[in-house]
Amino acid sequence: MTEQRHILDESLQLRESGAGTLTGQAPTGYGNMVGVFGGNTAAVLVQAAWQHPDRQGEPVGVTVNFASPLAPGDFSVMPRIIRTNRSTQHFAIEIHQNEQPTTTATAVFANRSETWSSTEASIPDVPPADQVPVVAPLPVAWAQNYELRFVAGALPEFVEFDSQVGQSPESTTTMWIRDWPERPLDFAAVAAICDTFYPRVFLRRGQAVPAGTVSMTVYFHVGSDVLAAQGSNPVLATASATTFNRNYFDQQAQIWGTDGTLLATSHQLVYFKA
Amino acid sequence: MTEQRHILDESLQLRESGAGTLTGQAPTGYGNMVGVFGGNTAAVLVQAAWQHPDRQGEPVGVTVNFASPLAPGDFSVMPRIIRTNRSTQHFAIEIHQNEQPTTTATAVFANRSETWSSTEASIPDVPPADQVPVVAPLPVAWAQNYELRFVAGALPEFVEFDSQVGQSPESTTTMWIRDWPERPLDFAAVAAICDTFYPRVFLRRGQAVPAGTVSMTVYFHVGSDVLAAQGSNPVLATASATTFNRNYFDQQAQIWGTDGTLLATSHQLVYFKA
Numbered sequence: 001m002t003e004q005r006h007i008l009d010e011s012l013q014l015r016e017s018g019a020g021t022l023t024g025q026a027p028t029g030y031g032n033m034v035g036v037f038g039g040n041t042a043a044v045l046v047q048a049a050w051q052h053p054d055r056q057g058e059p060v061g062v063t064v065n066f067a068s069p070l071a072p073g074d075f076s077v078m079p080r081i082i083r084t085n086r087s088t089q090h091f092a093i094e095i096h097q098n099e100q101p102t103t104t105a106t107a108v109f110a111n112r113s114e115t116w117s118s119t120e121a122s123i124p125d126v127p128p129a130d131q132v133p134v135v136a137p138l139p140v141a142w143a144q145n146y147e148l149r150f151v152a153g154a155l156p157e158f159v160e161f162d163s164q165v166g167q168s169p170e171s172t173t174t175m176w177i178r179d180w181p182e183r184p185l186d187f188a189a190v191a192a193i194c195d196t197f198y199p200r201v202f203l204r205r206g207q208a209v210p211a212g213t214v215s216m217t218v219y220f221h222v223g224s225d226v227l228a229a230q231g232s233n234p235v236l237a238t239a240s241a242t243t244f245n246r247n248y249f250d251q252q253a254q255i256w257g258t259d260g261t262l263l264a265t266s267h268q269l270v271y272f273k274a
Numbered sequence: 275m276t277e278q279r280h281i282l283d284e285s286l287q288l289r290e291s292g293a294g295t296l297t298g299q300a301p302t303g304y305g306n307m308v309g310v311f312g313g314n315t316a317a318v319l320v321q322a323a324w325q326h327p328d329r330q331g332e333p334v335g336v337t338v339n340f341a342s343p344l345a346p347g348d349f350s351v352m353p354r355i356i357r358t359n360r361s362t363q364h365f366a367i368e369i370h371q372n373e374q375p376t377t378t379a380t381a382v383f384a385n386r387s388e389t390w391s392s393t394e395a396s397i398p399d400v401p402p403a404d405q406v407p408v409v410a411p412l413p414v415a416w417a418q419n420y421e422l423r424f425v426a427g428a429l430p431e432f433v434e435f436d437s438q439v440g441q442s443p444e445s446t447t448t449m450w451i452r453d454w455p456e457r458p459l460d461f462a463a464v465a466a467i468c469d470t471f472y473p474r475v476f477l478r479r480g481q482a483v484p485a486g487t488v489s490m491t492v493y494f495h496v497g498s499d500v501l502a503a504q505g506s507n508p509v510l511a512t513a514s515a516t517t518f519n520r521n522y523f524d525q526q527a528q529i530w531g532t533d534g535t536l537l538a539t540s541h542q543l544v545y546f547k548a
Binding site for chain 2: 106204
């Protein structure tokens with residue numbers, strides 16, 4: 001374990017500023033091609049609900065809609081409890097910057113109990129993380145905050161606009177990933193990891209094209225105890241698209257723990273032009 | 275084509291009642307085990323955004339959170355435009371009944387253009403609809419509004435609470451389905467069809483157990499022109515779960531047109547007790 005504090009913890013420092021509003025600061029260290037890494041925004045939204053004084057339970061589902069880019073710097077976030085039931089609680093959340101809404105979200109929290117359980121999805125058959133080389137971060141600031149090991153579907157080398165390097169017949173990327181410097185896994189970190197896949201259309205087209213997520217949903221399939229047991233070990237993250245058509249494609253992702261537990265599934269709708 | 279009007283059209287009659295609020299009436303004909311069929315609620319939310327006077331484009335993504343059951347009868351729905359960009363528009367929507375919020379939703383609308391397109395998912399290999407027998411509706415009121423032909427994963431017969439009829443090793447249901455009486459397909463109808471699968475846990479456990487959707491997301495992969503071309507022909511709908519754990523399972527679904535076009539994908543998070 002390093003003693004360096006991860007930038008994620010910095011970005012999750014949300015301060016009460018009255019009337020149910022929290023204020024935070026999006027770090028430049030999470031910069032993306034445009035604005036701030038959406039995964040960090042998802043993490044902030046989870047955190048905002050988490051620290052609501054009347055919060056009940058743990059997150060089971062969160063949907064984030066990226067209405068406009070969030071710039072590095074100050075923002076406010078308003079987690080509003082819509083309804084609290086016996087075992088579930090529903091939030092509607094908005095992020096504003098310069099008094100304009102940039103992001104809408106909904107979240108469902110729940111008190112979970114042990115039940116019958118079964119995982120139908122199969123974990124990808126891959127070598128353990130320590131047998132896969134760490135690659136240089138993707139050419140965006142936020143990627144510096146992760147340790148990344150591609151197992152399949154690495155970002156095509158030398159991807160540039162207008163430079164086609166070879167199309168791929170399918171859009172799957174599988175990678176071992178963890179926060180870097182090492183940081184114990186929690187719900188906020190999982191939400192962020194769900195957004196760490198570069199756009200699937202880059203892989204299919206063999207080139208970078210304009211692309212940006214408009215909506216992302218994350219379902220958490222375990223509790224904080226299971227995330228805590230994962231510690232700061234790499235998780236296995238895999239994603240692919242179902243279809244690309246008329247400016248949009250979808251992405252489905254799975255996040256697996258080191259011990260083969262399915263921690264989360266995620267879905268995105270992504271704008272593209274190609 | 276029949277001349278009988280489908281109850282869906284009745285339920286989509288939303289009347290302006292001032293201050294951006296619409297009022298509607300949930301028909302008893304869409305009754306579910308508890309409250310009203312969530313698919314109809316999803317359809318109403320799509321319709322509410324659709325008829326907003328400043329609406330731009332067509333729906334590409336919608337997320338519905340079922341905070342509490344909607345009872346048959348009057349409700350109000352408030353579609354609020356959060357932000358309108360050059361090609362996208364973001365909505366936050368709430369349904370209230372008896373002055374309490376029952377449902378939250380977000381929706382993304384977009385102006386789409388022709389692009390490179392590719393579908394990676396494979397359409398299930400099934401016989402055409404007219405070679406599959408129509409089954410009696412599921413034992414809930416809303417199912418009477420559909421014509422249903424199970425290809426795989428039919429509701430286990432004689433499912434009753436406490437009567438186990440045989441567990442299934444996997445949770446896939448595939449079916450041909452259309453509105454009945456026949457009705458041309460539109461976005462509202464597709465959103466509703468995404469919620470027509472009986473709970474996956476019934477299939478896995480071979481028995482009915484307490485279950486209910488807490489959140490559903492629908493991504494539309496085609497425009498209204500493609501839906502119009504589908505007309506009132508049956509669509510092929512397939513769904514399965516990824517994992518069941520601690521009171522929740524997920525469901526991923528695909529809705530295919532008769533000509534093999536992927537019309538929509540959908541995801542749910544479902545509460546269960548087993």
